[in-house]
Amino acid sequence: MSRKKLTRRQFVAATAATSAAMITAPYVRGAYAAGKLSMAFWDHWVPGANKASTDLCNEWAAKEKVDLTIDYITSQGNKNILTIAAEAQAKSGHDIFQMPTWWPHANAENIEPVNDVMDALIKQNGEVNGTVKYLGQAGGKWLGVPACVGSQIKGPCSRIDLMKKFANIDVQAMYPAGGPPKADNWTLDTFLKAAEACYKGGVPFGIGLGETSDCVDTAGAIFQSFGGHLVDAKGNLTVKTDEVRQALDYYKKLIAFLPPDVSAWDDASNNKWLVSGKGALIMNPPSAWAVAKRDAPQVAEQCWTHGFPSGPKGRFAPFLPFFWSLWSFSKNKEAAKSLLLHLSQPASVEKMVVASGGYDLPAFENLTKLKVWAEEGPPKGTLFHYPDPYKHQTLSIAASPAPPKIAQQIYFQATLTKMCLRYAQGEAMEKTLAWAEGECEGFMRS
Template sequence: MSRKRLTRRQFVAATAMSSAALITAPYVRGAHAAGKLAIGFWDHWVPGANKTSTELVNEWAAKEKVEISIDYISSQGNGIQLKIAAEGQAKSGHDILAMPTWWPHAQSDLLEPMNDVMEPLIKQNGEVNGTVQYLGKSGDKWLGVPATIGSQIKGPCSRIDLLKKHAGIDVQEMYPAGSPPKADNWTTDTFLKAAEACKKGGNPFGIGLGETTDSVDTAGAFFQAFGGQLVDGKGNITVKSDGVRQALEFYKKLIPFLPAGVASWDDSHNNKALVSGEASLIMNPPSAWAVAKRDAPQVAEQCWTHGFPVGPKGRFAPFLPYFWSVWNFSKNKPAAKSLLVYLSQPAAVERLVAASGGYDLPAFEKLTTLKTWAEEGPPKGTLFHYPNPFKHQTLSIAASPAPPKVAQQIYTQAILTKMCLRFHQGEAMEKTLAWAEGECEGYMRS
């Protein structure tokens, strides 16, 4: 954990600042417009991104006369998850803490309700996607504010040249910059044919089947494309369904077209496969492309980020949001809420997105067409479809719609990828399903 305080730069955003002042007024003006506030942000991998978030916080703090401290907490080695667990147990720590995906539900009893923040933000910025609602609410209680910083879609990042050469697919024509997708023929069947062609051409799809999030997230989107749910939203175990069987059959066909050793891949392997020039497609946010810009520009200029293939039950893409949550033991809740409103203003969001090079994604529907995604390159427009501006695909998370505390266990234990590997390695379908059913029964009891 590192503590950083950086010098503010001056920005001109008078109109947006006026809007921010109006919406923050109920929370900070008055006797509580001072004191201290401790913030724990995710430590961004993009150089300069932490600096921008610090500048925004300092601007707010100077205006509201609040003394702040900011810690940037690494996600490596589950650092941020360990910090969340430790503060929750001690009932002491930061006022605001960044929480990934499942963690607001895991700490729901210790979190301050954020309805008074979220309701006006939704009116201003538009609705949030279903995954944010699923992960960010417990009943009618908002557990946090969806954070721009760290939130991401893990969609296909394809090599323009290699897909065209090996599979005859023009991804720029299918997902044109500045225009709606023309991807009706981008189906799970087309995906399998392309994977086979690229493997034969020497540039296989870089899709893992390990136990870390990139592998699990990809499997989750494909399972949902076939309607495959292990547990439904009411908590019923639905492993032995046609959708799950179809998803397993799909993976059994796909795995022979993937690189050797994908069963042991972690989240770095697909990035390396793209940057090295080996892979013709990976499933990832723009981090691998950003590294390629620095280390392999000839690869980066051939990358195009776009949507998932559509299956029998629809087109799904993994969305992993971060949340900014406030502990119910915070000593300065009004100031914490005011800051989160400030960081969720369009002008602030635009600066955060630009600082991350388009990696970070706001959850609000009116903030998915910022200029950064249209202008980033090379090639220009490579990220245009990354934020799903035309709602072309349903943003989801693996193991949903199971009750979140059950889904978290399915997700962290990588049950989906383990099922795929067991079936691929020759285990009978019914035995694989029975194993997964037993695992889910255990999670339901715990």
């Protein structure tokens, strides 16, 4: 039984070595410790846009010596939200998942807070808009980093020629490329008059009233412009208010000037409406314009993306952000956070926005004036006002400010568009409101 004694000299040497290692440790970032990481991106509509994300990730992985796996998961057939549900149930899957709008909140219990990443990014890239905070924060913790990939504003995309010819509105003068908007007269009243004029001219506005996202987003923005909310931020029912009644009355008038089949429209219908040349305006990100550029260039060169008309309570535009969220069951959180920081650097963001032809929108305020939006065309400058560079409108999402878990139900059950249709089809206002109140009561279950 020999027992090795630690001399005082050895003890001091060991302590000094440990202290030196501890002091230098902060300079050795966890991500440099390599390991494995997997990331699920939303599979982009725009051909070639995925390549920019892949290149950025691989560049980071090579530098950090991380074994990185990337998957692109489509939202066609809701495959992305099905995968999110499956991974949340299995508590296994990717480390980072690109979640659409409501999903960070819906999975808040399984998500790792990224406050440290967000604090650094806000310091670097500027503040994020209110919708990003509403959808991305719960109880003071950030549930994800707003992803520029896939994030979009669904504002009006107007036909320059048809709006001039039938509504006597020069959308380019109202939203000049390179300059601030001169759109004080661009109100919901003007919008309604223009809708009527274009309807009479045989080129009605293409605004859907189905149950899919595009239809709900437009209804949401118009309701918010009147101050109409079904449920308030505290979770109280606010269906039977004058603001909601005003919004319904407005929609009833508007529906009379829309194509007769809008109740059956889905997210593809408005795109087809614009590309076919049958309509003077739709509410969509620039994907419809991009398709027109390929399939109907004569239509594309007459398209101008711009701001939403304002209502009595302000000018609201639908904003749908994606988030890169980190599952709490991820085994390489430090590396994941390092990758999220890398993807949100201004240079990375610019690469992704350029690859998407200007479709993707960064949520940070310092990143809304990239060159790409000024240069994209034809016509040149068509996307200049798409990212709302002058903060001319409040970016919002339908059903807000209701608590997100209630708002998600209102959104996906398309309660707003259903209310508009019921009322427009002749149901009494109070009956429609009572129906909506009953629906919202159901959405409040916990």
